[in-house]
Amino acid sequence: MTNISGILSDRRTIRKYSSEPVDDTLINELITMGCRASTTGNMQLYSIIINREDGKKKELAPLHFNQKMITEAPVVLTFCADFNRFNKWCRLRNADPGYDNFLSFVTAAIDALILAQTICIAAEAKGLGICYLGTTTYNAHKIIEVLKLPKGVVPITTVTLGWPAEKPEQVDRIPFDAVIHKEIYHNYSNESIAEFYKAKENRADSQQFVNENNKLSLAQVFTDVRYKKADNVHFSKILLNVLKEQGFMEQ
16 A cells, blocks of 8 residues: 555655656546545536647746746646536536636636645655646636637646656745644734744745845745735736636626
8 A cells, every 4th residue: 555644744846857758548547546536516627738748838838937847847737627618518408507706716726726636646656746836827818828728717727747857855844833723713923923934934045045135034035026916916917807708707
């Protein structure tokens, strides 16, 4: 039996891949396992676009800020919230679908993310490496064009997949106690926040980020450099317009 606890405890993001191909049989096996994951009402409100061809991956690369994994990984998986298929089935069976709203988008997005994570765990259990790309929703409108996604379909996340050509250090995590709330949410004191983030702030790489960006704290690296409000607002407007264009913001 696969040691799933060991896989999860030892997992790390892989950004460099060997040239060894990942065959279709294995990909199909991973997706079959992924599709056994929990899904709202057993509706399976997701689709996966599999990209292997260099040409299409090169089209996608600038939409993911030219991160090398897109062109170097043998397989790129784009996970989509998909009500298109379910809506078509409803209409074919003389049922009127009422899924042109924000709640339905969230429902489908949750389904897609559960699927993505289940496939990633299955892939890692087989010795493959994966990397999530958080850029998918930033340029969802352009990804829709490249992948020819119809109305009712929105890209949610992208995963690169292949045989690892590296074993990087595990990234840090805040302490277990920082994320646990028993029975109700217990808000954080200034003292507890300082304690929970102390180890992260004191890391050598964190100090390097602070210094090379001429900031006073690691928090400022996040707010002023990596995830700026102006960028968040800009990409939020794009995503909200995508939801409208794809039919998820009807009144």
